[in-house]
Amino acid sequence: MTTTVREAKRALRERILARRSEFDATALAAAGQGLRDVVLALPELARAHTVALYVSVGREPGTGPLIEALSDDGVEVLLPVLLPDGDLDWAAYTGPRGLVTAARGLLEPDGDRLGPAAVASASALLVPGLAVDRHGHRLGRGGGSYDRVLARQLAVSPPVFTCVLLHDGEVLDIPIPREPHDVPVDAAATPSGAQRLR
Structure with a gap:
């Protein structure tokens, strides 16, 4: 029997999540600091006035230091708000006190909603994932929220930098199984460096 794309993605997700479960608080904090430094060194971020980002949860690489650094530098940071249909609305980051606990254990901004299309105003879109291959094919958690956001960016001119x-x-190094709705990203950033993809 042939393994379907969805089954292959599910198996890969399980392997990566099992590896991530081994990270302790110290390792996660160090990853967040390293990730901040790597992302801030990207030339696309040096020119950015607005950046769409997300608040990390669980064993994701920490985005807190990056959000604070961008905000301190006067960059407008847009954070997602999960809608009932799985799509993402956006609101501006106003500081740690402006974050509230939401569905699925997420932290979301409590400010005015700007609408799903607001992400088009960002000059850089930094997205979560579990893995990516050398062609920019990203493995997410399977909900499709960021697939919709990335698809919207294809219509923006000039193109938005996605990482x-x-x-x-x-x-x-191995290809990530793909479905028709999957949209590749331009780059990947990890605590030890950034890589251009595609």
Whole structure:
């Protein structure tokens, strides 16, 4: 019996999540600091006035230091708000006190909603993932929220820089199984460096 794309993705997700479960708080904090430094060194971020990002949860590489650094530098940071249909709305980051606990254990901004299309105003889109291959094909958690966001960016001119934030070892040499709705990203950033993809 042939393994379907969805089954292959599910198996890969399980392997990566099992590896991530071994990270302790110290390792996660160090990853967040390293990731901040790597992302801030990207030339696309040096020119950015607005960056769409997300608040990391669980064993994701920590985005807190990056959000704070961008905000301190006067960059407008847009954070996602999960909608009931799985799509993402956006709101501006106003500081740690402006984050509230939401569905699925997420932290979301409590400010005015700007609409799903607001992400088009960003000059850089930094997305979560579990892995990416050398062609920019990203493995997410399977909900499709960021597939919709990435698809919207294809219509923006000039193109928006897209980068997945990962732990070291999650940029894979093997191809990630793809479905028609999957949209590749331009780059990957890990605590030890950034890589251009595609």
